[in-house]
Amino acid sequence: MTFQKINTSLVLIIFFAVQYTASTQNNNNIHFVIEETSFDRLCQSKKILTINGRFPGPTIYARAGETLVLDVENKGKDNVTMFCCRGVGKQVKSDQVEWLVKAGSTVRKNITISDDVEGTLWWHAMNIWQRATVHGAFIVHPKPGKPDDHADIPIILGEWWKKDVKEVFLDYIDSGSDIKSDAFTVNGQPGDFYPCSNNGTFRIVVDTGKKYLLRIVNAAIRKKLYIGIASHDLTVIAMDGSPLTKPFTTGYVELSVEHSIDCIFEANQHPDYYYMVVVTNISKTYNTNKVTTAIIEYQGNYIPSSPPLLPNFSLNYDKSRLIGLIEVQW
Ligand SMILES: *[C@@H]1O[C@H](CO)[C@@H](O)[C@H](O)[C@H]1NC(C)=O
Ligand SMILES: *[C@@H]1O[C@H](CO)[C@@H](O)[C@H](O)[C@H]1NC(C)=O
Ligand SMILES: *[C@@H]1O[C@H](CO)[C@@H](O)[C@H](O)[C@H]1NC(C)=O
Numbered sequence: 001m002t003f004q005k006i007n008t009s010l011v012l013i014i015f016f017a018v019q020y021t022a023s024t025q026n027n028n029n030i031h032f033v034i035e036e037t038s039f040d041r042l043c044q045s046k047k048i049l050t051i052n053g054r055f056p057g058p059t060i061y062a063r064a065g066e067t068l069v070l071d072v073e074n075k076g077k078d079n080v081t082m083f084c085c086r087g088v089g090k091q092v093k094s095d096q097v098e099w100l101v102k103a104g105s106t107v108r109k110n111i112t113i114s115d116d117v118e119g120t121l122w123w124h125a126m127n128i129w130q131r132a133t134v135h136g137a138f139i140v141h142p143k144p145g146k147p148d149d150h151a152d153i154p155i156i157l158g159e160w161w162k163k164d165v166k167e168v169f170l171d172y173i174d175s176g177s178d179i180k181s182d183a184f185t186v187n188g189q190p191g192d193f194y195p196c197s198n199n200g201t202f203r204i205v206v207d208t209g210k211k212y213l214l215r216i217v218n219a220a221i222r223k224k225l226y227i228g229i230a231s232h233d234l235t236v237i238a239m240d241g242s243p244l245t246k247p248f249t250t251g252y253v254e255l256s257v258e259h260s261i262d263c264i265f266e267a268n269q270h271p272d273y274y275y276m277v278v279v280t281n282i283s284k285t286y287n288t289n290k291v292t293t294a295i296i297e298y299q300g301n302y303i304p305s306s307p308p309l310l311p312n313f314s315l316n317y318d319k320s321r322l323i324g325l326i327e328v329q330w
């Protein structure tokens, strides 16, 4: 395995700028197109249902108190019921939370974000097989005047099936067969340890000393997931679109299905490449032949460790290393 140093920071900045513009400066009007799109993953190519050809779907950015207009155009073969927006126990006001977009039609919805929402929610298709690939983050920034100065990094945890997703779920309903996916994904990518995947591994390029705000959503179908970064703690500041009155710092976070969490990490280690790892069970030593990863990559001139450093969840489980809670549970 080779680890190429790629300067992606400029790409990331442009990416965020374009996304922000798309949702906030264009009369707050967002256009989603439901369509089938072909993706190469795990050495195979297949079509999945997407929004605007992306997996995960586009991030919607908004501010507390704002109203957005969302047009959803369905160019797919099936009807899709959309849901916006979910933070468990917390929903953004819209003229309808769930709405049907029939195959071939376009439906417009106004989405009003209440003043007290701040943090990360998500939108998704309701039907389970459609939800597997039609989902994305809905990030709510505070009203102007409140502190809001970290770079947003949406982290959508999802799953990839080599088989056709609709068939997988129809088979499951018919026979009770296994719906276990072939890989969990970070922003649509299983990462370096999966075959034919290291070209696409999600990378976050960081500057030493800066802080980054991870907007993490567990969009997996039914698995609780744990996420941690080698040598870096995470400071949890919001859950399900509500700021915490007492943020806390931990070695890793646990995310139940459909939940979201906002946490800050500081690039305060020596410049290197560090793995962000997603596992389903922290009590078990994870198998590096089959674990989902992304890479935190410090800018600068140095020879990175190859392979990058891996987090040790059992080490992080040692409460003496941590300030505050370890597991985030609902
Ligand atoms: C879509 O929904 C409409 C109304 O419920 C229904 O009449 C139609 O058959 C559905 N189409 C498909 C492709 O399922
Ligand atoms: C949606 O918002 C627009 C203004 O952006 C307004 O004209 C329209 O009446 C609203 N529709 C509903 C159903 O509230
Ligand atoms: C990875 O990227 C290189 C260069 O763009 C390309 O030649 C190669 O085929 C890619 N490999 C995979 C598995 O996609």
Ligand SMILES: *[C@@H]1O[C@H](CO)[C@@H](O)[C@H](O)[C@H]1NC(C)=O
Pocket (backbone or CB within 6 Å): 281, 282, 283, 284
């Ligand atoms: C996690 O792994 C431990 C140790 O192998 C095992 O005892 C436990 O049952 C596993 N938990 C889950 C939820 O799979």
Ligand SMILES: *[C@@H]1O[C@H](CO)[C@@H](O)[C@H](O)[C@H]1NC(C)=O
Pocket (backbone or CB within 6 Å): 312, 313, 314, 315
């Ligand atoms: C993780 O930390 C535990 C406890 O300190 C240690 O026993 C174990 O060997 C470490 N595992 C790895 C992979 O470094």
